[in-house]
Amino acid sequence: MIHLDRITLREIPLRLREPFRISSGVVEERRILLLELHDVTGATEWAECVAGETPNYSSETIDTAWFAIREWLAPRLLGKSVASPEAVHGILERNVCGHNMAKAALEMGCYAIAARQQNVTLSTLIGGPRDRVATGISIGIQKDPQALVERALRAVSDGYRKIKVKIQPGSDIEFVRAVRATLPSGTDMMADANSAYTLDDANHLVQLDEFGLIMVEQPLHRDDLVRHAELQRRMKTSICLDESITDVARCEDMIALKSGRIVNIKPGRVGGYTVSRRIHDLCAQHGVPVWCGGMLESGVGRAYNVALASLPNFKLPGDLSPSARYWERDIVTPEWTMDSEGMVSVPRRQAGIGVAVDRDRIDDLTVRHEELRPGAA
Numbered sequence: 001m002i003h004l005d006r007i008t009l010r011e012i013p014l015r016l017r018e019p020f021r022i023s024s025g026v027v028e029e030r031r032i033l034l035l036e037l038h039d040v041t042g043a044t045e046w047a048e049c050v051a052g053e054t055p056n057y058s059s060e061t062i063d064t065a066w067f068a069i070r071e072w073l074a075p076r077l078l079g080k081s082v083a084s085p086e087a088v089h090g091i092l093e094r095n096v097c098g099h100n101m102a103k104a105a106l107e108m109g110c111y112a113i114a115a116r117q118q119n120v121t122l123s124t125l126i127g128g129p130r131d132r133v134a135t136g137i138s139i140g141i142q143k144d145p146q147a148l149v150e151r152a153l154r155a156v157s158d159g160y161r162k163i164k165v166k167i168q169p170g171s172d173i174e175f176v177r178a179v180r181a182t183l184p185s186g187t188d189m190m191a192d193a194n195s196a197y198t199l200d201d202a203n204h205l206v207q208l209d210e211f212g213l214i215m216v217e218q219p220l221h222r223d224d225l226v227r228h229a230e231l232q233r234r235m236k237t238s239i240c241l242d243e244s245i246t247d248v249a250r251c252e253d254m255i256a257l258k259s260g261r262i263v264n265i266k267p268g269r270v271g272g273y274t275v276s277r278r279i280h281d282l283c284a285q286h287g288v289p290v291w292c293g294g295m296l297e298s299g300v301g302r303a304y305n306v307a308l309a310s311l312p313n314f315k316l317p318g319d320l321s322p323s324a325r326y327w328e329r330d331i332v333t334p335e336w337t338m339d340s341e342g343m344v345s346v347p348r349r350q351a352g353i354g355v356a357v358d359r360d361r362i363d364d365l366t367v368r369h370e371e372l373r374p375g376a377a
Contacts, residue, residue, distance in 0.1 A: 002082045002110050002117075006038040007074050007372045009066060012365035014298060016326055021140040022166045022194045025056045030296050033062045034362065035069070037109040043116040046357050047109030048301035050268035051101040057194075057243065057295075058101070058269065065102040070372060072096055073106055079374025085111040085125075089274040100246060100271040107272030108304050116352045122303065123346050123354070126273060128310025132343040134317035136162025137325065138192070138294065141171050145178035152179045161342035162188040162214070162317040168196040173207050180211040188317070192217035195243060199227045202234055214316070215240040215262050225250070228259035238262050242293060246270055248278045255286050262316070264293040267308055268301075276308055284313040294319030299332030303353035306336070310346045320344050331358050331365070 015029045033049040049069075051060040076091050088110045092103040115125040123130075137160040142148040152163050165179060176191055183189060190213050197205060197219045208216055215238045220227050222243035232239045240262035245251050247270060254260055263283055267276045283290050292309040295301070302320065309318045322337045322344075323330035330336070332355040338344045347354020 002077075002085065002088075002113055003040045003080070004037055004077050004110075004113070005040050005079065005374065007069075007078065007106075008036040008038075009069065009370045009372065010034045010036070010362065010366045011062065011066075011368040012331070012362060013367060014327055014331070014365070016296070017328060019140070020296065020326075022168075022192075025054065026140075027052070027296060030298075031062050032298050033065055033105070034298075034300060035105050035109055037106075037113055039113050039117070041117055043113050045109060045112035045116055045352050046300050047105045047112065048297055048304070049101055049105035050266070050295035050297055050301055052295075060099060060101045065099070065105070066370075068096075068099040068102040069106065070370065073099070073102055074372045077106060077110070078372060082110070085114045086274055089272055093271070101268045104268045104270070104272040107274065108267060111273050112304075112352050119351045121347050121349070121351060121354050122307040123310040123348070126277065126307060126311065128307060128346065129312060130310040131346050131348060133306060133309040133314065133320060133346060134161040135320040135338050135342055135344050136160055136164055136188070136317035137321055138164045138319045139166065141166045141168060142175070145175045148175050149178050149182045152183060156183060156187060159338065159340050159342040160317075160321075162190065164190050164192055164217070164319070167191045167193050169201070173204070176208060176211055176213070188214050190215045190217060190240070192242075193219040195219070195221050199230060202231055205231065206235055209236045213237050217264060218242040218244065225253050225257050225259040228254075229257040232258060232260060240264055242266070243269070245279065247275060248282060251279045251282055255282075255288065261288065263288060263290045265290050265308070265314075266293045266295060267304060268295060273304075273308065277311070280311050280313050289313065289315040291316035292318035292320065294321070296326060298327070299323055299330040299336055299355060300353065300357060302336050303332070303347070303355055306344055306346055307354070317342070329361070331361050332356060333358055
């Protein structure tokens with residue numbers, strides 16, 4: 001039974017080690033929304049909302065999420081008894097369209113509270129059997145092919161199991177060709193377009209087939225499953241959908257239309273763990289592999305992704321890079337690391353999200369906070 005009596009919202013800034021550029025923009029400093037959930041049993045846990053500063057990836061932002069949590073979503077949970085974390089999604093979904101990232105932050109936090117109450121890890125609670133998960137790296141758009149090659153070679157040397165390169169018109173075919181020609185034979189490589197192309201670019205995108213990529217992620221608009229299906233018919237390379245898959249129904253449509261052959265599950269994008277697990281199971285039934293993408297999370301958000309990636313149909317390396325890949329100093333201890341084989345350990349000893357949150361560091365970084373209680377919103 002979950003019975004929240006307090007939720008504290010905090011905004012902290014974390015500056016990236018280097019700017020991260022994708023087709024829709026560049027991030028130099030991440031504004032991060034953290035939630036601290038308190039249950040009447042004394043169980044407490046942290047969660048993270050993955051919404052960005054601007055609505056370039058989705059329509060949500062950190063500011064819309066803060067408002068949605070305070071005004072519409074948190075009041076549905078505060079002071080109420082909820083039988084299980086699986087029930088939270090339905091409570092938050094009822095008569096509230098969209099706001100998946102805001103919903104996910106609360107829902108996943110409730111999963112962590114339940115794990116605390118049961119004195120188990122998050123991965124154990126959701127049924128993830130793996131003790132280690134493979135990680136890949138996501139490399140942002142670079143100024144020229146040689147700069148991209150240098151970063152890709154460094155990533156292979158570090159042990160990453162998959163090399164993902166961001167692409168956009170003008171920074172695609174020659175960039176991918178240069179990296180593929182330089183990487184050791186057999187290195188798993190993929191390209192991610194973040195919806196930068198249209199079907200008019202099909203003949204151009206088909207050129208990617210010559211590089212033996214394991215997938216091309218989200219080449220077309222997020223709402224366009226029909227045109228993705230047409231592009232997939234013309235390409236040998238598997239299309240992976242990310243932004244397009246916002247719920248189970250969209251995944252069912254992808255499978256029916258054959259709009260892609262792989263799914264990137266980001267729990268924040270789909271509204272939390274309950275939907276993530278349903279998509280995972282649906283894909284497993286249809287032989288569609290899944291993997292866990294990243295949203296430049298802090299170590300708190302990374303904990304939820306690592307636990308999710310321990311489920312059995314996460315067959316491809318996720319974007320689960322160590323803390324040091326992005327941050328000079330993370331907000332959890334121990335910080336996330338990977339071994340020489342490119343594997344990240346799934347926490348199995350500490351109940352809840354499996355890592356300790358550095359409260360002093362969060363206090364020092366906090367630029368905005370708000371405490372929500374029953375009846376106060």
